[in-house]
Amino acid sequence: MKRAAPEYGQRTLPVGVLPIDFDGIPTDGAQYLAMVRDEASKQPRIMHLASFQSVHPKPVLDSVTQRRSFSEFEPVSEPVSEPVFEPVSGPEPVSEPVSMAESGSLVTDTSDAPDESSAWETEEFDEKSSLGNLNPLYLCQRDEAEVSLNESPSSSAMDTASDTSSCGTSADEVDAALPVDYTRTTPTLADFGYRFREPTVDAVASFEIDDILRLLQLLRKWMQQPHFTINTGLHHIHMRWIFALLARLDRRLSGEEIAGLRALARVCMTAITKQRSEHAHQMLDTQDVTTDLQVGPWLLLTVIVGAWGQLDLWEEIQGR
Incomplete structure (x- = not known):
């Protein structure tokens, strides 16, 4: 079947013939098509631009000519054959930071300052006294590690059970420095070996959203450790910090961020279930203690379920 449209290369528009008296x-x-063809036929078939004039490169000067040309310039400074050293009467004073407070002085008084050389000769650096604020258990383990590195293989087989007496700490101090006491049901401040810092508005407001999500992820991984137990490893201040971080988050989060919060909620659900099973197995009539230990996980779970609409987690914990 022949196509209605003309084939490629055939004339599609009629081209007329220009009359002799055509005025343009x-x-x-x-x-119009005939006029265009007539003007195109008068143009040269090969269109090109005039070639640029070739620029000849400058000849490269040899080394002798270059040295001769540079020798014409006068030197800025005369060359010095030997370095000149001037004797110095004393050490240069070291600049010290000066406080710019209005009541302070801008001149540092060094009249009573001791000589540096005599200070190094008379005073000795007491490493343990400078680390007195650290954990005594850390100092003990550090000394034992240094002894094991300095001893020979034959002497390393000696009994190292003297532990606390060798590092100068008593057994009570070491027990107080332990991170967790698994014999107790409710964690105390002495169980952790460090001071807690309560969350404040300024401290929480200084975090960005990405920092909060990363910190919540690290807390969740810490709570997922095999040795972690909710009754000994997590204090109420930890729960208050997590609650404050959750309050700083936006209610509109991405799917990946919501998945991280769901993982944190499931850790709280596991803690609640574990508390229920432990107290049911031990047959202890300590309902108040159980409620006190479960209030933190329940609070975090309620915030995640209510603020971000994860109602399926609430139904799941109710069915356990």
Whole structure:
């Protein structure tokens, strides 16, 4: 079947013939096409630009000519054959930071300052006294590690059970420095070996959203450790910090961020279930203690479920 449209290469528009007395103004499309063809035929078939004049590169000067040309310039400074050292009467004073407070002085008084050389000769650096604020258990383990590195293989087989007496700490101090006491049901401040810092508005407001999500992820991984137990490893201040971080988050989060919060909620659900099973197995009539230990996980779970609409987690914990 033949196509209605003409094939490629065939003429589709009629081209007229220009009259002899053509004044340059076409009367129809056919004369316009004829005028265009006539003007195109008068143009040269090969269009090109005039070639640029070739620029000859400057000749490269040899080394002798270059040295001769540079020798014409006068030197800025005379060369010095030997370095000149001037004797110095004393050490240069070291600049010290000066407080810019209005009531302070801008001049540092060094009249009573001791000589540096005599200070190094008379005073000795007491490493343990400078680390007195650290955990005594850390100092003990550090000394034992240094002894094991300095001893020979034959002497390393000696009994190292003297532990606390060798590092100068008593057994009570070491027990107080332990991170967790698994014999207790409710964690105390002495179980952790460090001071807690309560969350404040300024401290929480200084965190960005990405920092809060990363910190919540680290807390969740810490709570997922195999040795972690909710009754000994997590204090109420930890729960208050997590609650404050959750309150700083936006209610509109991405799917990946919501998945991280769901993982944190499931850790709280596991803690609640574990508390229930432990107290049911031990047959202890300590309902108040159980409620006190479960209030933190329940609070965090309620915040995640209510603020971000994860109602399926609430139904799941109710069915356990």
